[in-house]
Amino acid sequence: MLIAVCIKQVPNAEARLRLSRDGKGLDEEDLPFIVNESDEYALEEGLRLAERSGGEVVAFSLGPERVREALRKALALGAARAVHLADPAFAGGDALATGRALAAALAREPFDLVLTGSQSDDAGFGATGSVIAGHLGWPHVWLVMGVELEPPSGAPVSAKVTREMESGINEVSRVRLPAVLEIQAGINHPRYASLKGIMQAKKKEIAVPSPADLGLDPAQLGVAGSRLEVLSVAFPAAGKGAQMIEGDAKTAAESLVAKLRQEARVL
Amino acid sequence: MTANENEGEEAAAARPRRPWRVWVVPQLREGRVSRVSWEAVAAAQRLAAALGQIAEPGGPGPAPLPATLDSARVEAVLLGTGLAGAAQELAERDLAAVHVADHAALAAYTPGAWIGVLAPAIAAASPDFVVFPHTYQTVDFVPRLAQRTGAGLLPEVTGFSASGADGAAAGLVWSRPVLGGKLQATVRVRGAGPVLVSVQSGSFPADGVAPAAAGIAPEVKPLPVDPGQARPDREILGYEQVTAQQVDLTKAGVIVAVGRGVGGADKIGPVEDLARALGAEIGASRPVIDSGWLPRERQIGSSGQTVAPRLYIAAGISGAIQHLVGMKGSSVIVAINKDPSAPIFTVAHYGLVGDLHEVVPALTAAVKAAKG
Numbered sequence: 327m328l329i330a331v332c333i334k335q336v337p338n339a340e341a342r343l344r345l346s347r348d349g350k351g352l353d354e355e356d357l358p359f360i361v362n363e364s365d366e367y368a369l370e371e372g373l374r375l376a377e378r379s380g381g382e383v384v385a386f387s388l389g390p391e392r393v394r395e396a397l398r399k400a401l402a403l404g405a406a407r408a409v410h411l412a413d414p415a416f417a418g419g420d421a422l423a424t425g426r427a428l429a430a431a432l433a434r435e436p437f438d439l440v441l442t443g444s445q446s447d448d449a450g451f452g453a454t455g456s457v458i459a460g461h462l463g464w465p466h467v468w469l470v471m472g473v474e475l476e477p478p479s480g481a482p483v484s485a486k487v488t489r490e491m492e493s494g495i496n497e498v499s500r501v502r503l504p505a506v507l508e509i510q511a512g513i514n515h516p517r518y519a520s521l522k523g524i525m526q527a528k529k530k531e532i533a534v535p536s537p538a539d540l541g542l543d544p545a546q547l548g549v550a551g552s553r554l555e556v557l558s559v560a561f562p563a564a565g566k567g568a569q570m571i572e573g574d575a576k577t578a579a580e581s582l583v584a585k586l587r588q589e590a591r592v593l
Numbered sequence: 594m595t596a597n598e599n600e601g602e603e604a605a606a607a608r609p610r611r612p613w614r615v616w617v618v619p620q621l622r623e624g625r626v627s628r629v630s631w632e633a634v635a636a637a638q639r640l641a642a643a644l645g646q647i648a649e650p651g652g653p654g655p656a657p658l659p660a661t662l663d664s665a666r667v668e669a670v671l672l673g674t675g676l677a678g679a680a681q682e683l684a685e686r687d688l689a690a691v692h693v694a695d696h697a698a699l700a701a702y703t704p705g706a707w708i709g710v711l712a713p714a715i716a717a718a719s720p721d722f723v724v725f726p727h728t729y730q731t732v733d734f735v736p737r738l739a740q741r742t743g744a745g746l747l748p749e750v751t752g753f754s755a756s757g758a759d760g761a762a763a764g765l766v767w768s769r770p771v772l773g774g775k776l777q778a779t780v781r782v783r784g785a786g787p788v789l790v791s792v793q794s795g796s797f798p799a800d801g802v803a804p805a806a807a808g809i810a811p812e813v814k815p816l817p818v819d820p821g822q823a824r825p826d827r828e829i830l831g832y833e834q835v836t837a838q839q840v841d842l843t844k845a846g847v848i849v850a851v852g853r854g855v856g857g858a859d860k861i862g863p864v865e866d867l868a869r870a871l872g873a874e875i876g877a878s879r880p881v882i883d884s885g886w887l888p889r890e891r892q893i894g895s896s897g898q899t900v901a902p903r904l905y906i907a908a909g910i911s912g913a914i915q916h917l918v919g920m921k922g923s924s925v926i927v928a929i930n931k932d933p934s935a936p937i938f939t940v941a942h943y944g945l946v947g948d949l950h951e952v953v954p955a956l957t958a959a960v961k962a963a964k965g
Contacts, residue, residue, distance in 0.1 A: 450771060
């Protein structure tokens with residue numbers, strides 16, 4: 327069974343964030359990047375399904391040179407090889423342009439299953455996986471909290487999939503394979519890379535196809551191929567509406583309790 | 594009928610001048626239009642009113658249309674079975690029409706069936722904007738609908754304005770959260786053809802929906818469903834309750850909620866002490882639940898419970914949008930966080946910047962002292 331897992335490298339939102347000079351994004355100097363949270367769960371789910379069914383995982387990612395680090399991590403965790411869409415023409419696209427590029431790369435191999443995270447922690451479209459599925463003509467499920475292959479080993483023909491809905495209800499459905507499943511954080515407990523895995527990763531292949539290799543016109547890709555255009559980003563007004571309470575912990579706590587009693591009248 | 598990606602642009606070039614077309618696709622909950630869907634209706638009406646001040650699609654330059662072509666141009670599209678009640682609810686609002694796709698193939702939601710109805714309808718009528726509530730269901734199918742129809746995709750918007758950096762000629766600019774609400778992006782959509790917009794819960798108040806003017810109720814008409822197109826692409830086996838919901842946080846008057854910032858299951862004790870002192874229930878944001886520090890029945894947010902207590906204390910919760918939608922209706926919100934730029938402070942009434950491991954015990958002591 328051949329499984330693809332698409333991962334994205336995103337800024338670590340816990341780090342100190344500064345805006346870029348053009349105001350359209352973050353200043354990437356000294357900005358730490360990590361593998362998107364739900365993509366880590368997607369990778370773990372892919373590795374588990376491959377181990378159970380006897381198959382292999384290929385990791386895909388789109389983005390600049392720094393993305394190799396995320397792919398190396400996937401290789402260290404157990405992916406057999408990786409594909410990096412590194413050409414600048416791919417970069418900066420909306421979910422439709424990014425999905426188009428990844429779908430073209432995925433279509434070159436006979437995958438049984440493509441896994442993605444449910445949503446990136448930066449742009450947060452939650453769309454790339456289902457756009458890929460649309461291009462490939464496969465079924466997809468978003469926000470997946472459980473996957474059972476049917477039959478569980480050998481050559482599965484379908485998957486029983488649990489999808490999270492609002493208000494604590496899950497939908498359970500069956501999709502035929504091949505399919506795209508967009509994995510929700512919390513579905514499993516991702517493993518850590520072993521030293522052996524890290525050493526082996528150095529010898530594994532990372533293919534770097536160009537738009538031409540994928541039969542794609544650069545005008546359909548990245549910034550040029552996107553209808554959505556970011557004009558600017560900004561920090562929300564800090565404490566907009568919030569009354570900030572100053573002082574050390576004890577002073578602030580006493581001052582807050584007084585306000586909750588006398589001003590807000592909720593205590 | 595299939596739509597290829599170039600169809601939108603060709604249609605735009607050949608299209609005669611006409612009023613803007615805005616659609617809204619409400620989601621139903623137990624046969625009725627859901628609250629977030631009323632918010633989407635309100636957003637669509639506001640959008641139509643704003644577009645009434647901008648030149649029509651394909652028109653040369655900014656030439657305002659007469660004010661008569663404003664909010665009346667919103668058309669609603671309903672999908673499912675047994676839709677009479679929801680159609681009637683919508684018919685009482687200021688809409689141009691309510692299109693009802695009522696068919697056995699739509700008895701249960703699947704992306705294949707929904708897209709199989711909406712894609713041909715969008716290709717035929719070429720609406721400029723189709724507005725959806727931003728829900729787990731619409732994130733499941735709307736991106737693929739955009740891919741299929743060649744439409745632009747604008748998810749999770751929190752607002753728009755017609756006076757962007759490039760002026761009204763470039764149309765509208767929209768705001769949406771990025772990095773879980775740590776930043777707000779201002780975006781626009783380029784090019785011709787429909788744009789599929791989903792609106793974040795809480796951004797357009799549902800009570801802003803304009804009622805139908807006396808004597809001009811919108812026409813309710815059937816939308817044809819081709820069962821050959823509206824085909825389920827997943828076989829629904831059933832629905833299951835995730836937790837027994839033994840803890841009903843929606844009834845709590847006071848909630849102390851804890852986030853990733855608490856740092857571990859072994860560090861929740863002081864937060865529980867504060868909850869006891871206040872007679873409060875303990876809640877949590879999703880990362881705490883996913884890490885196993887508290888049971889899932891304590892989760893507040895879009896995938897957990899939606900609460901509105903008289904007092905909500907958020908300790909170590911940064912305030913990702915998925916959490917905010919579950920608690921921002923609380924009467925009084927207190928945020929404690931060491932990061933002064935955490936989005937939680939944008940919805941809080943009182944904010945304390947500091948380490949929760951110091952602030953929470955101090956707060957417990959102050960509450961006990963005040964209660965004597």
